[in-house]
Amino acid sequence: MKKVEIAIAALAPTNAPQYVIVMREVDGWRRLPIVIGTSEAHAIAIELENISRPRPMTHDLFVNTLSAFGIILNEVVITKVKDGVFFSELVCEQSTTGTTIRLDSRTSDAIALAIRFKCRIYTYEEVMAKSAFSIKEFNQEKASKSRKEKLKHKIELLEEQLKKTVEQEDYELASKIRDEIQQIKDELDS
Secondary structure (H helix, E strand, O other), X not given: OOEEEEEEEEEEEOOOOEEEEEEEEOOOOEEEEEEEEHHXXXXXXXXHOOOOOOOOOHHHHHHHHHHHOOEEEEEEEEEEEEOOEEEEEEEEEEOOOOOEEEEEEEHHHHHHHXXXXXXXXXXXXXXXXXXXXEHHHHHHHHHHHHHHHHHHHHXXXXXXXXXXXXXXXXXXXXXXXXXXXXXXXXXXXX
């Protein structure tokens, strides 16, 4: 399976008591939104903002424990998504033996640890194909909707102007306005 490198693009609250962490494709336009809990979002935000803490938090304790046993986190891999739930693994290495250790992890915890270990985060192409969206297409769609709304508003204004022009019996100008309205409607339909 082809791996895709991803990185954190945004962390934001949702309407529920949850957060969404948006992962961006490092060499592309796709975004992978992942819903996470409040405490994990807090742990990620604290590390992203480099906020110092007087005592180690749970993720810091885990990092300290792994380090004490000579284990380093080489990478995090988001392995699959099932029913909207993302599954991840920590790919670790025991420094004295070089043994690779793979640990199952919740994705939010894996991301929190990846930030602390400053390691790369990956997912598989099939996860991206199933759950990601293209920011480029999203922006184009948004711009297209905005343009259509502007054209519809312009038609409304021109129709008001057409009504006034007909009331004033300026049929030559009314004809031009009518033609412009039709041209905009044709553009909207195409």
